[in-house]
Amino acid sequence: MKLKTITVFGSARPAPGSEAYRQARMLGQQLAQAGFDVVNGGYGGTMQAVSQGATEAGGAAIGVTCALFEAWQRSGNAYLSQTVHTPDLLARLRKLTDLGDGFVVLDGGVGTLLELFLVWNLLTLDVFDKPCVLVGDHWRRALQGLERETRLGIEHINMLNIVDTVQQAVTLLNRIKTKEFEKWQT
Numbered sequence: 001m002k003l004k005t006i007t008v009f010g011s012a013r014p015a016p017g018s019e020a021y022r023q024a025r026m027l028g029q030q031l032a033q034a035g036f037d038v039v040n041g042g043y044g045g046t047m048q049a050v051s052q053g054a055t056e057a058g059g060a061a062i063g064v065t066c067a068l069f070e071a072w073q074r075s076g077n078a079y080l081s082q083t084v085h086t087p088d089l090l091a092r093l094r095k096l097t098d099l100g101d102g103f104v105v106l107d108g109g110v111g112t113l114l115e116l117f118l119v120w121n122l123l124t125l126d127v128f129d130k131p132c133v134l135v136g137d138h139w140r141r142a143l144q145g146l147e148r149e150t151r152l153g154i155e156h157i158n159m160l161n162i163v164d165t166v167q168q169a170v171t172l173l174n175r176i177k178t179k180e181f182e183k184w185q186t
Helices: 019-033 046-056 066-071 089-099 108-126 137-149 164-177
Strands: 005-009 037-040 063-068 084-086 102-105 134-137 162-165
Touching: 005 019, 005 046, 005 089, 005 108, 019 037, 019 046, 019 164, 037 046, 037 089, 046 063, 063 089, 066 164, 084 089, 089 108, 102 108, 102 164, 108 134, 134 164, 137 162, 162 164
Parallel strands: 005 037, 005 102, 037 063, 063 084, 102 134, 134 162
Antiparallel strands: none
16 A cells, blocks of 8 residues: 555644644654655645644645635645645545545544545545544544444444544554554554
8 A cells, every 4th residue: 555645634723832733733743754745725723733744844745725715815834845726625625635645634623524524435435445544532422423323334433543642643654654554444
């Protein structure tokens, strides 16, 4: 399995100095140190933090921006190595999923959920076989609720990897990359 580029999904809201920003920046640094390039939505919050961490550690940060968001923010964040501009949200989602050899999902809102559910659906449809790592215990509770209240089964839940920390996410992705992990789903 080729595992070079990791797409990171998360909230646009965390400000520099916040704990969420600090964790996302650490994620970017550790991914770059492990030899991964990062892809994200290219704007502020955790997207900026991941980009900052990756570029500070000597890695590449690719931002996928969108014409829809130009009214709020005209350009991508200052830490991007490359910007890929898309005409609309659906093209942006396609580019984010196409560029990633794997995915890390941080805490976020509706946009983050949209991105997670798209990747998850592509996994269930066997469109691709890429690891998807969710960071934080809140994801366990959310998925338990979905399993209880919807038609999702444990086989769907098991397509996702849930870890508690960004360090654990990087360790897992590195194990997958170096083939120390027979089957990446946990």
